[in-house]
Amino acid sequence: PQHKTMKIGIVCYPTFGGSGVVATELGKELALKGHQVHFITYSQPARLDFFNENVSYHEVYIPNYPLFQYPPYELALASKMVDIARFEKLDVLHVHYAIPHASAAYMAKQILRTKGIYIPVITTLHGTDITLVGKDASFEPVVTFSINQSDGVTAVSESLRTETYEFFQIEKDIEVIPNFIDLKKFKRQKKEHFRAAISPNNEKLLVHTSNFRGVKRVEDVIRIFAKVREKMPSKLLLVGDGPERPKMEKLCRDLKICNDVRFLGKLEAVEEVLSIADLFLMPSEKESFGLAALEAMACEVPVISTNAGGIPELNVHGVTGFVSEVGDVDDMVKNALHILDDANLPTFKANALARAHHFDIDKIVPLYEQFYQRIIDAQLAEAG
Numbered sequence: 001p002q003h004k005t006m007k008i009g010i011v012c013y014p015t016f017g018g019s020g021v022v023a024t025e026l027g028k029e030l031a032l033k034g035h036q037v038h039f040i041t042y043s044q045p046a047r048l049d050f051f052n053e054n055v056s057y058h059e060v061y062i063p064n065y066p067l068f069q070y071p072p073y074e075l076a077l078a079s080k081m082v083d084i085a086r087f088e089k090l091d092v093l094h095v096h097y098a099i100p101h102a103s104a105a106y107m108a109k110q111i112l113r114t115k116g117i118y119i120p121v122i123t124t125l126h127g128t129d130i131t132l133v134g135k136d137a138s139f140e141p142v143v144t145f146s147i148n149q150s151d152g153v154t155a156v157s158e159s160l161r162t163e164t165y166e167f168f169q170i171e172k173d174i175e176v177i178p179n180f181i182d183l184k185k186f187k188r189q190k191k192e193h194f195r196a197a198i199s200p201n202n203e204k205l206l207v208h209t210s211n212f213r214g215v216k217r218v219e220d221v222i223r224i225f226a227k228v229r230e231k232m233p234s235k236l237l238l239v240g241d242g243p244e245r246p247k248m249e250k251l252c253r254d255l256k257i258c259n260d261v262r263f264l265g266k267l268e269a270v271e272e273v274l275s276i277a278d279l280f281l282m283p284s285e286k287e288s289f290g291l292a293a294l295e296a297m298a299c300e301v302p303v304i305s306t307n308a309g310g311i312p313e314l315n316v317h318g319v320t321g322f323v324s325e326v327g328d329v330d331d332m333v334k335n336a337l338h339i340l341d342d343a344n345l346p347t348f349k350a351n352a353l354a355r356a357h358h359f360d361i362d363k364i365v366p367l368y369e370q371f372y373q374r375i376i377d378a379q380l381a382e383a384g
């Protein structure tokens with residue numbers, strides 16, 4: 001039953017990446033609902049920006065000995081999980097990202113077992129841990145094993161679930177629980193002064209946010225924009241930072257579009273930028289869900305994307321935006337111009353927001369609570 005409060009350990013990457021954001025927002029919401037939440041990770045999660053009596057954060061330290069060429073984070077993490085599970089009497093450990101969190105959790109579980117403590121482990125797959133990293137021969141055996149040893153497994157889209165079964169020998173059921181959004185935080189705010197500063201002649205405003213890795217195909221973002229700009233006065237805002245950024249800055253210079261492109265770097269308040277946007281671009285090569293696109297949609301911004309991974313489960317073709325084949329810049333330009341046409345834009349904006357409501361935090365977090373309870377009950381039944 002949902003009203004039972006639980007003690008939940010959450011292990012995640014504390015960064016701006018989607019998996020860390022989902023884990024942190026989930027923990028915060030669970031705490032607000034009365035559960036006790038313990039974050040276990042190596043630094044303060046980026047979005048853990050509030051105080052609540054039900055949240056604790058436990059930092060994992062790795063002693064640095066000259067002998068260690070690679071600091072053994074996984075072992076320090078497993079030891080910390082053992083300690084917290086034991087002394088905080090956790091009901092469940094929820095780890096986000098297979099590597100190395102699921103395998104560290106497996107080790108913690110085995111250690112706890114020797115002390116007569118049985119704690120179920122739930123692993124949430126976010127995509128890059130499976131589709132990009134996990135398939136690598138250097139990790140595959142550990143990934144397969146630790147998924148199979150988890151007591152519960154969730155994936156953030158149907159597509160990721162299917163891919164996981166395709167590429168790994170998985171014997172477990174995988175439950176799909178999609179990414180979610182806090183519509184109280186991500187909503188279109190009145191930012192006219194900001195919009196006027198960026199688009200003084202009311203140019204259309206295109207936005208992309210990512211970690212600027214190859215998989216995001218930021219080059220396509222810039223090429224799409226350059227072509228849209230030829231047909232329609234427009235500006236491009238790029239939020240985030242990463243390895244591809246210098247190359248992309250050079251590309252803008254080469255295309256002589258620098259006056260219309262702003263690289264904003266990493267930003268806390270993405271929703272403020274999204275509040276002035278007309279169109280979001282996500283031409284990713286792979287994307288298990290596309291949380292950044294959901295954030296845009298919640299701020300009434302339609303989406304031009306590829307059909308990679310789980311994106312079509314979010315961005316409904318012809319309704320909330322359009323999906324194209326990876327790399328089909330011309331198709332994305334054509335679709336962008338269609339949406340940006342004043343005759344179409346209001347409908348797409350309204351549809352984007354309506355779709356975002358399907359992923360409302362108030363609808364999705366109870367799915368995690370029910371899943372935890374089911375896994376805890378199954379473990380108790382097994383233990384007799």
Ligand code: GMT
Pocket residue numbers: 017018019020022125126127128129156179211213215286287288289290291292309
């Ligand atoms: O997109 C990234 O590179 C970050 C990455 C991560 O692992 O933190 O995001 C993944 O997880 C997000 C949350 O579940 C999803 O919304 C993203 O689609 C997914 N990224 C990819 O699959 C490339």
